[in-house]
Amino acid sequence: MQEAGTKKYSQQRQAAVRAAAAVFAEKGFHGAGTKDIAERMGIKQGSLYYYFKSKEEALGEVCLYGIQEYVEHMATIADGEQPFEAKLVATVTSHLSSYRERNEALKVYNDERLYLPKARRSRLKELGSDYRQRLEGIFEEGKANGAVRQSVDCHFAAQAVIGMCNAWGDLIVRDPDLDLFMVIQKCTDLLINGFTKKP
Amino acid sequence: MQEAGTKKYSQQRQAAVRAAAAVFAEKGFHGAGTKDIAERMGIKQGSLYYYFKSKEEALGEVCLYGIQEYVEHMATIADGEQPFEAKLVATVTSHLSSYRERNEALKVYNDERLYLPKARRSRLKELGSDYRQRLEGIFEEGKANGAVRQSVDCHFAAQAVIGMCNAWGDLIVRDPDLDLFMVIQKCTDLLINGFTKKP
Amino acid sequence: MQEAGTKKYSQQRQAAVRAAAAVFAEKGFHGAGTKDIAERMGIKQGSLYYYFKSKEEALGEVCLYGIQEYVEHMATIADGEQPFEAKLVATVTSHLSSYRERNEALKVYNDERLYLPKARRSRLKELGSDYRQRLEGIFEEGKANGAVRQSVDCHFAAQAVIGMCNAWGDLIVRDPDLDLFMVIQKCTDLLINGFTKKP
Amino acid sequence: MQEAGTKKYSQQRQAAVRAAAAVFAEKGFHGAGTKDIAERMGIKQGSLYYYFKSKEEALGEVCLYGIQEYVEHMATIADGEQPFEAKLVATVTSHLSSYRERNEALKVYNDERLYLPKARRSRLKELGSDYRQRLEGIFEEGKANGAVRQSVDCHFAAQAVIGMCNAWGDLIVRDPDLDLFMVIQKCTDLLINGFTKKP
DNA sequence: AATGAATGAGAGTTCATTCAT
């Protein structure tokens, strides 16, 4: 284990995170073996411990990697000046695209994060809450300026958006031929119709 | 192992299925131990094998138990004479209620069924497909009689309904205080607004 | 367990011994299960313990059953008045026929008796020694009256006869189509030529 | 598990095969534990699986080890130019010596090979058949050149030689003080007298 | 005379982890 870290080291560590993501996504945390991860990287099982102190740490890193970027995106979106509909589209697009770009790490975050001990989960929890709250904020903003129907429960709405995106995310990861943009379009269509007023 | 089975036997087997459902739901198939299941039943680990030939068989039974009833409900709903909106409400109600009534078995079906070997998955696949197709049929019917917007993709719509219900189902299982009827109401509200024409 | 024993009891016990013999012969003592034995008798596993106190006792009974008769035969043969050649033929005939008649019990005696604890083996050891000694006696008698070559070591000869018979016994048990009388004839031919003087 | 294998690896694997041979010979395949084998090597039970994928594989390797060399010897003997008697002596010598040199592996091959699944047994079957056929060939040659009596059935004769050697082999393994050369001499004496013509 | 249900000990096997090299 290295504190400073050469270039090669950090490259390999990235590779390790990605390999772990792929393996965890396929077999689940408990179903996956450290040997599987190592093999996917082209190294031997024991060598993995040069990059992770434990399998659990690997899971933590994968989860973090999985949501970090998409939480940052959300900050940008929420703080922007666009109308409600545009923000919703941006959110869904960012969320679903993550499933393609970030390897399978986001799926792992969704399905396996609960196997982390509380200590390691706290940072993730923060980020997740942050995400949900900002999304809730978007809905509240929408309600305030009349775009969203008054009867909509913003907390529920945020959960629903997240839930739907994750449900499709699973399908996206499992089927690489699924047309991402079509899914985005149909999801936003449903959600906008579902939440906004009709002219 | 019994073919016909005494009264006691079938009672205990039911108990075993429920215990397995709870344990698999909490720890995942690979994270759960047969010891956990047995302990939850109040028997010893080895005795579990009087009721299941293998842990895998237990998973299979749990999955079947998890969806059987709700697939049957769907048949009734789809074949009924109600208008689209009513059928959608009935579907969501049935689906979400399952998460409370059937213990955690439906969650297990969703999250762990892929760890079953193909042979044991085929029956489940049938049932799952059946469900989705009937739901698709409801949407098509809705389109035909003008209730559903023409732009709606019925295949997508069915997946979306299922996905959203499962996403909320997870939350329902995890939080026993969550108000089921409120969730049902808000989900159907979103979906009806999202898919149907406005008057 | 019964001390007096009804007619049915002793019939069933015989059946149990034979079933155990067959199963031990096929799978070996440690490879065989009490369940296998019970199934072969058409009863349930637990019921077996009505006839045997333990699996080990079953092995003991099988072994005893396997050699008892053939040891008795040997007494008759050895004490008879026939010439050496006739006694040898009778011995081989009795030994090899046992493999067909007594089910597989003799094979079990040969292959599995060593797994019995010493206490239970002592009676068998006696019988076995008795057999070998009488056979040795036949050879000594043969030497004394000139039928057998002087260079023959009677102890070795007895072991050789037993060994050869057991080797063929295995084949006889394994292949039910093997012609018993042909084997007997060829074996005796070999042995007589091997041990006796030529005229 | 290693494909090519370091020096240490292959040494340890050899040790594992020998340890397994000893343990299987003493307790039988089903009666022996992987723990016994490991302990005999001075390693822990789990470490055994670094050298064998399964207990069954261990049995396969032991069997192979047990006969390989003696099958090769047979090829040399059969293809040689010696007279029948010499070849028979060489065969018996090679066979019985194997019981001393190769540890208990040959005994294991004889007694336990049937517990191997067919797939793993095929190679052994080949080798065993090869051996028997070559031995038959020796007898046929002997008949052709007049050394062996015309009434001898070569197939029977080969089986008889093998059977007798194995019977004595058992005794040799069980009793380390048994004089090997005496046994060899007496066996060949019996067999030569039994099968060949008298001058 | 027989069985259903349970048990507990132990089996074979896997696997995260360690560490000298």
Added chain:
DNA sequence: TATGAATGAACTCTCATTCAT
């Protein structure tokens, strides 16, 4: 930076045995 070898704890599963009915 990486690996070969080993470990020990945990796991799934089997099985001889018991006993109330």
